Amino acid sequence: MVIPMEMPGERDKHAWRREILARRSALSAAEHAAAAAALARGVRALAVGEWVCAYVPVRGEPGSTALLEELRAAGARILLPVTGAPGALDWAEYTGVAGLRAARFGLLEPAGPVLGAEVVARAEVILVPALAVDRRGVRLGRGAGYYDRTLGSARPGARLVAVVRDEEFVDRLPEEAHDLRVGWVLTPGGGLRALDGSEE
Incomplete structure (x- = not known):
């Protein structure tokens, strides 16, 4: 069941994060699996x-x-990203599930060689994790800033795609000067959609 995320009045990023994380933790395994299959x-x-x-x-x-x-x-x-010191993300090539290992913050990352932060410029498409994204392309992450620092090095014209659940695609999120916008959203029910980036 999709519950609208919109709430009256202004909310800051912390309130958005609390709300979305609570909703995510309440999802059943079946709901998560159905959404994952639709995204694939x-x-x-x-x-x-x-x-x-x-x-x-x-x-x-x-x-x-x-x-x-x-x-x-x-x-x-x-x-795939490889965790390290705060800053731009390092990357390693994904060769399959068997090539993943447990890493910091409960993440899974490739066990192969780390290729450095600059390889993000190779990608024509960058799938970006998000807690929510709005119709202008404003993305809400977890707040550590890894992707904001990384996406500035993306190649010109790379398609930045936020992956969220349908109810996490909202009308408007709070935005700060350092936030980098995405141009696309991928949701289970709506598929891949271009965002207009307008201020309205």
């Missing part, structure tokens, strides 16, 4: 090119490794 089907709409930056969903994030396998089946080579 929806990612087929992407013309991915040779390189795609993605991530392994954890802690209730929408999606699954099936989405990564769909990208591989389409011929893409996939870069």
Whole structure:
């Protein structure tokens, strides 16, 4: 069941995060699996090119490794983030589920060689984790700033795609000067959609 996320009045990012994380933790395994399967089907709409930056969903994030396998089946080579010191993310190539290892913050990341932060510029498509995204492309992350620091190094014209549940695609989120907008959203029910980036 989809419950609208919109609430009257202004809310700050902390309030948004609390609300969304609480809703995610209340989802059943069946609801999560159904959304993950829909996202894996929806990612087929992407013309991915040779390189795609993605991530392994954890802690209730929408999606699954099936989405990564769909990208591989389409011929893409996939870069996944590797955690390190605060700053821009490092990346390593995904070679399949068997090549993942447990990492900091409960994440899964490739066990292969770390390729550095600059390889994000190879990707024509970057799938970005988000707690929510609005119709202007404003993305709400977890607040650590890793992706805001990383996306500034993306190649010009790269498609930045926020992956969220349907109810996490909202009309308007709070925005700060350092927030980088995305141009696309992928949701289980709506598939892949371009965002207009307008202020209205």
